[in-house]
Amino acid sequence: VSEVRLVPLATSTMVHKGDDLTTLLLAALGDAGETLAHHDLLIVTSKVVSKSEGQVVPYDGTDEHKVAIVEGESVRVLRRRGTLRITETRHGFINANAGVDLSNTDDGTAVLLPKDSDRSARRIRAEIARRTNLEVAVLITDTFGRVWRQGVTDVALGSAGLRPVLDLRGTFDANGRLLEATEVAIADEIAGAANLVLHKAAATPFALIRGLDESFFGPGSISENIVRSKHDDLFR
Amino acid sequence: VSEVRLVPLATSTMVHKGDDLTTLLLAALGDAGETLAHHDLLIVTSKVVSKSEGQVVPYDGTDEHKVAIVEGESVRVLRRRGTLRITETRHGFINANAGVDLSNTDDGTAVLLPKDSDRSARRIRAEIARRTNLEVAVLITDTFGRVWRQGVTDVALGSAGLRPVLDLRGTFDANGRLLEATEVAIADEIAGAANLVLHKAAATPFALIRGLDESFFGPGSISENIVRSKHDDLFR
Numbered sequence: 001v002s003e004v005r006l007v008p009l010a011t012s013t014m015v016h017k018g019d020d021l022t023t024l025l026l027a028a029l030g031d032a033g034e035t036l037a038h039h040d041l042l043i044v045t046s047k048v049v050s051k052s053e054g055q056v057v058p059y060d061g062t063d064e065h066k067v068a069i070v071e072g073e074s075v076r077v078l079r080r081r082g083t084l085r086i087t088e089t090r091h092g093f094i095n096a097n098a099g100v101d102l103s104n105t106d107d108g109t110a111v112l113l114p115k116d117s118d119r120s121a122r123r124i125r126a127e128i129a130r131r132t133n134l135e136v137a138v139l140i141t142d143t144f145g146r147v148w149r150q151g152v153t154d155v156a157l158g159s160a161g162l163r164p165v166l167d168l169r170g171t172f173d174a175n176g177r178l179l180e181a182t183e184v185a186i187a188d189e190i191a192g193a194a195n196l197v198l199h200k201a202a203a204t205p206f207a208l209i210r211g212l213d214e215s216f217f218g219p220g221s222i223s224e225n226i227v228r229s230k231h232d233d234l235f236r
Numbered sequence: 237v238s239e240v241r242l243v244p245l246a247t248s249t250m251v252h253k254g255d256d257l258t259t260l261l262l263a264a265l266g267d268a269g270e271t272l273a274h275h276d277l278l279i280v281t282s283k284v285v286s287k288s289e290g291q292v293v294p295y296d297g298t299d300e301h302k303v304a305i306v307e308g309e310s311v312r313v314l315r316r317r318g319t320l321r322i323t324e325t326r327h328g329f330i331n332a333n334a335g336v337d338l339s340n341t342d343d344g345t346a347v348l349l350p351k352d353s354d355r356s357a358r359r360i361r362a363e364i365a366r367r368t369n370l371e372v373a374v375l376i377t378d379t380f381g382r383v384w385r386q387g388v389t390d391v392a393l394g395s396a397g398l399r400p401v402l403d404l405r406g407t408f409d410a411n412g413r414l415l416e417a418t419e420v421a422i423a424d425e426i427a428g429a430a431n432l433v434l435h436k437a438a439a440t441p442f443a444l445i446r447g448l449d450e451s452f453f454g455p456g457s458i459s460e461n462i463v464r465s466k467h468d469d470l471f472r
């Protein structure tokens with residue numbers, strides 16, 4: 001049975017600028033009693049990436065300041081309602097409030113999205129390979145709203161070592177007919193899966209995903225394979 | 237460690253109208269060597285639900301007929317591109333081609349969405365309780381496209397025994413501050429997670445999810461808790 005396991009990885013460290021996430025991640029794995037293996041996938045939530053990279057700005061606690069920070073992180077505002085902004089960030093992500101985070105932050109600060117989450121994922125993956133000689137995949141995740149469906153889900157902001165979209169076009173169904181609509185955004189499905197074991201109120205910034213099909217591993221990035229160009233988008 | 241396991245459940249049976257999915261599901265569990273337990277969650281992909289309920293119509297293989305079937309299943313067309321239609325179904329789902337499925341169908345047929353997936357999930361859950369005396373959750377899933385992000389993901393069409401949206405508002409973060417944006421659509425995260433172990437080209441219509449937090453279990457339905465009303469929707 002090709003079973004997949006989702007394992008939360010906690011840490012007692014509050015992350016600050018300059019902290020080494022790879023060290024924290026490997027320590028959290030050890031604390032959970034897990035030994036890293038080939039074709040493991042490691043989830044790193046974006047907030048600790050942002051904090052370690054210093055993507056933190058002063059925030060005075062007012063709505064006006066919040067909106068100013070959000071609009072400063074945006075290249076375009078799609079919708080406004082009260083102080084809520086649905087915007088497109090310079091990365092091409094469309095989300096509420098440009099991913100600017102006011103929870104689980106140090107007092108008087110707001111946390112922005114990482115500058116380049118694919119690059120951050122590649123760095124962590126390379127550092128893990130250097131220290132362990134293992135080829136794993138790394139996914140940086142954050143919480144986004146959706147249109148048409150209630151509630152938020154975690155999605156992938158950055159990846160390394162994973163094919164973010166699995167292209168099943170050209171393969172056949174159980175009746176021997178060509179499959180359609182089969183570019184599966186596994187990066188986002190994995191991000192959402194990991195969120196099932198993260199606990200927002202506790203310090204669980206990492207997760208281990210083990211048992212993914214080996215076809216999932218390979219080249220690609222979220223910016224190239226998941227972010228939809230405006231040209232292809234029927235809803236922009 | 238509160239680990240979650242995702243286990244694919246295969247069957248060699250091609251499902252047709254009148255087939256009993258609960259029998260197939262329990263047999264597939266046995267074949268996988270799993271014994272059902274309290275607070276397990278069972279995934280049933282919508283296509284076998286539709287087939288067992290006779291939600292199948294003749295299809296002559298032409299684009300014109302496909303569009304006619306899709307528009308017949310829709311209450312509103314949001315976008316058109318070639319023969320692609322993004323529509324709202326009578327259930328309130330917004331998806332490509334109203335979820336009408338032309339892969340893995342019998343020759344000369346198209347498979348429609350289940351009439352009421354929440355009801356189908358409740359029936360399967362009740363039948364499992366009757367036969368096993370166990371309280372499990374049941375999720376009926378299908379593959380949907382998204383706006384702004386490439387690739388499709390599996391989402392929940394119907395549920396029973398699960399709180400589709402976990403409301404964390406009013407809980408506190410690790411610094412003691414109130415969390416925001418914390419209605420988490422766990423039903424859709426679970427549906428996407430399950431898709432990681434399903435194999436579109438093989439007959440794997442079911443999956444077992446074990447180890448979900450007990451707070452996930454409770455009342456609710458996809459139509460009530462996930463489908464966003466037009467009034468609340470900034471993008472309709």
